[in-house]
Amino acid sequence: MHAWHWRTWEGLPYLTCSLLEPWHHGFFTQQFSPSLPLELTKVLHQSASVYRLKQVHGNTVLTPQEIVDKLTEGGDEVDGVGDSALVSGDGLISDQPLQAVWVATADCTPVLIADQKTGQVTAIHAGWRGTALKIVPQAITRMQGQGSKLQDLRIAMGPAIAGEVYQVSEQVAAEVGNSVIPQNDEKAIVAALYELPNSPLLPDPEPGRVRLDVRRVNALQLEQLGMSPEQMAIAPYCTYQTPEYFFSYRREKQKKVQWSGIVSNDL
Numbered sequence: 001m002h003a004w005h006w007r008t009w010e011g012l013p014y015l016t017c018s019l020l021e022p023w024h025h026g027f028f029t030q031q032f033s034p035s036l037p038l039e040l041t042k043v044l045h046q047s048a049s050v051y052r053l054k055q056v057h058g059n060t061v062l063t064p065q066e067i068v069d070k071l072t073e074g075g076d077e078v079d080g081v082g083d084s085a086l087v088s089g090d091g092l093i094s095d096q097p098l099q100a101v102w103v104a105t106a107d108c109t110p111v112l113i114a115d116q117k118t119g120q121v122t123a124i125h126a127g128w129r130g131t132a133l134k135i136v137p138q139a140i141t142r143m144q145g146q147g148s149k150l151q152d153l154r155i156a157m158g159p160a161i162a163g164e165v166y167q168v169s170e171q172v173a174a175e176v177g178n179s180v181i182p183q184n185d186e187k188a189i190v191a192a193l194y195e196l197p198n199s200p201l202l203p204d205p206e207p208g209r210v211r212l213d214v215r216r217v218n219a220l221q222l223e224q225l226g227m228s229p230e231q232m233a234i235a236p237y238c239t240y241q242t243p244e245y246f247f248s249y250r251r252e253k254q255k256k257v258q259w260s261g262i263v264s265n266d267l
Helices: 037-044 064-073 128-132 135-145 170-177 186-195 214-225
Strands: 004-009 012-017 025-028 049-051 091-093 099-105 109-115 121-126 153-157 167-169 201-203 209-212 232-234 258-263
Touching (some): 025 037, 037 049, 037 099, 091 135, 099 109, 099 121, 109 214, 121 128, 128 214, 153 214, 170 209, 170 214
Antiparallel strands (some): 004 012, 099 258, 167 209
């Protein structure tokens, strides 16, 4: 098992993962709120450039250069003006050394990926919609396009809502499950998910409902790409069940977030 470590900065707690030890990274807690990545990057690295997106629950993955290009062009994908202008997307891949890439989450999964050989990194916001759209495999395909090899990747999935408390409709479960079990029939997908070893589904007392472990589905997608369980780590923390550290949209019904970020290595 890969170890997760609590660190502190000026007395405030954040998490790191042993798998990503060679990179400056952190899964930050609500204690850092309302700080934004511009301030949070200083915790990780004093001179890294900072990138984030306007997250839209899709599967668009961008590089900092593409963000700069879109901001220069303007257009529909750009929201806001001046310093606060953000480009829409849910995944960021570094294309230069010392770039800090960030995602915000409340119950969705923050996924940080790093490449041992190239030093490049990726941050992904993977909620159920992004997971259904295979955002993590999509990001990995892009990393491969930038020279990554599957065996060199290390992946950490941060605190997110755990399967045992995440009630969804069978329709949602089937939509997400379709990403690992390509069938057309909703009931067949749900039934097949239950059959999987270490199933991402748990029964729910309510008819037509199930409990869904989104992080487990992401792990299954990675395994189907040919990655080994040793290359990935899932944080043993549930945002919903750990109110002392994490915001949870399900629990509070408020749009509050915590940030997760990683800095590409200065190779």
